Amino acid sequence: MFGLFGKKYSNPALLEELRTRQDRWFVFLDKLETRMDELTTAAVPELHTVYQQDDDPYKRSHGQMLMGLIGQVNHMREKANEVREDNIVSFLYGAEATVPVITSEAGRDYHNRILAFRMACINRYYIFDEKVNEAIVLLKGTEGQQDLEGAYREQLAAFERIRDKFSCKQCGGNITIPKMFFIDTYVTCSFCHSQNTFKPSTAARMVMHNARALAEQRTAQLLRAYEESNPQDRSLYAIYLRAMFNEWNSIVPDMAVENEKFYQRLLEEHTINHFK
Amino acid sequence: MAEEKNKRMLSYLEQLKLKATQQPHYGGDITNEEAQMDIRDCPECGAARAYHKGLTACAYCGFVFMETKLTDGIHIKKENNS
Amino acid sequence: MSENPLLAPIHGITLEDYSAACARMGSGLSEEEVAKALGVELPVWQEANLLWPERMKQDATFHIVTLFGQYFGQADQHPKFSVVKAAPPSAEGNANTEKIKADKDYYQELEVARQVAYDYGVDGAQWILDKYGITIGDFQIAASRWNDQIHRDIQADYAGYNARQAAYKAKYQQLFAAAQGGNVADDIEF
Structure with missing residues (x-):
């Protein structure tokens, strides 16, 4: 019996590799997060200033600066994605192929270790990804609500x-x-x-151009009431939509006839979608 | 080292801000025009366009202001055809 | 389809007229020039310019908006605009404008370039105009011509399409990054 399992599978180099690779991945993402944090911390006050000083009715200077910053944050996400593909996912495939089958005792042990590595690395990535999203929300928050x-x-x-x-x-x-x-x-x-x-x-x-946005600002609490209703209450959406179009029509009465046709379409679509 | 990085970040931001605020926007800047009144008299006979004679042709010499058929729009209606 | 009331001309301006006018405005014609080419005055044009989009909003079948895209792509052939052309930025711009409508790869590359420009805080439409002399109107005309073909390419060879797009993207990311002294996280390595 001892003779059969005498040569137990052992691969200390792989274990070491799992450990160091996971550390490097964590450090790499830490660094990216720190940089992202530095970027948003420095950029947010600047974006506010540019927004306030931008006298273009469409706030195009602010918009372009914002897109540039989001571009850099997304670039960090792409960088992390590339490393994940090349150094984590590919490595995992290679590692799984070198260890004994999962049905053997040693194999099970090694597969479990690899699984632990996978879970740790991927979970760490999800945390990073969430931080990327938060950074984008923070940058976009500088758009402010136009008065x-x-x-x-x-x-x-x-x-x-x-x-x-x-x-x-x-x-x-x-x-x-x-x-x-x-x-x-x-x-x-x-x-x-x-x-x-x-x-x-x-x-x-510009009043006509912004009429719908203003009507939406005025009726935002009604939309929120619908969105927060649980289970979702369709009648609240209908109430919101009617109120929003009433406001819209009051701002640009000349467009009321056309607006009403659009209202009908939105109302019908919303009803149909709920019955699907 | 940290200071060096910080400097790089600030110079990047400064550059981006300059780029965003100073580059020309496609289609040009929007100039704020005041409200104004205008009129188009008949270039042939100099007559003004009388309301009840419609918008598309001169009631006096027949000059065609617009070669089109007006329909019921927002303020302009079918009745405004000459 | 001629029975469709949503397709009836507005103040004599048909959907073909309107689509071509939009394309032409995108390539530099002023509102006054467009109204003149259509034979109407500004108040008439501005009403049509409000009401055609309303028709599109009201049409749940998307038929009007589909036709709009189609006519937009044929704006070059519209008789009312055949004599009025915005001053071309340059002879080179003219050649590039022809090329973008004749060469799908060229269009696809510049479309990626334009998007990457925005990611680097650059006004992509202005950048294309400055560098290639192509207006956004002509760019959109090219887009409406190539979209179906590109859709078929994607269905036929998704991986190949993605690889080409990724290569264009990398090329222009490098270009714009170099112009701003690198990306903010270039020094961070795995």
Whole structure:
């Protein structure tokens, strides 16, 4: 009996390799995480400053800086992915092929050790990956919420200031702009009936551009109520959607007819998706 | 060593910030235009476009302002065809 | 399909007109030039420009948006725009613009390059215009021409497609990284 199992399988070099490789992987990811942390810590205040100073209505400077930073964070993720493929996953395949079959006693021991290595390395990677996601959320958080309500109120006030200040290009008679327009619009002179063209300011045009986003800001708590309902309550979504479109229509009444058609489509799709 | 790395990080950020804020955006900067009023008189006879005569042709000399068929849009309606 | 009310012209502007106008604006035509080519004034154009996207939003079958993409890709052939062309950035830009529509690999490479540019904080559309003289409108025209073919390539040889994309990506990552003095984690090794 002793003769049969006299030469027990032993591979100290592999055990040593498992240990050192796991250490190196942990140290490597530690370093990447530290660097990522340094990057976000230094970048977040800068991003806030750029956001505040960016007078482009689409905040394109901020957007480009943000994309550059997310690019670097993703680059770290890619770097870790490459090392994982080349130095962890490939190594695992090789190691599993060198040890005895799992049904033997020694084989079982070695397979268990390899399994422990795999679990430790992969779990460590998941922690890293979660940190990458957190870093991206942190960077994106600098977008801030644009004060759309403030900008809208400002434009309402601006319109009241200018609406009586125009005169007909034909006869010079006063023209009062009947309501807030967001695109070039023909207006008729009440004296000589000539067609003039009213061209709204850039800021007034932006009101229409941002109308849905503002309506969503105003009704965010209703959407949240639906999302947080458990089990999910469909009727809460319908309430949110109706309220959001009411707000949207109140900001740009001229688009209400078109908006309603879009509303119908969204409502139907949401209902159908729930019955699937 | 740590200071060296820190310097590199700051110079990277400084560079990125400059790049983002100073590079021209595709399509150019958006200039803030004030609201204004405009008019298009008939280039043939100089007459103004009267509301009840429609938008597409001059009521006096027949000059065609727009070669198109207006439909029911947002403010512009079918009735605005000359 | 001509019965589809969502396809009825808006102020005489058909979906073909509208799609070509969008493509042309992407390649540098101003709103005024587009309206002029369509024979309408700005208030008319701006209404059509609001209402066509509304039609697309209302169409749950995606038929309108599909046609839009198709017509967009054929903008070069639209008769109303055949005489009005934005000033080409350069003779070289012209040649590159032709090439991107004729050479799928060239298009795919520059599409990757454009995306990598954004990852390095560079305005990709502007970078393509500066470096190759290709406008975003022409880029999108090329995209709509090649998309079906690329989709078939992916189905036929997924691994090959991925390998080519990865090679382009690596090439431009290197280029943009070098321009900014490296990536922030270049010194960290396993």
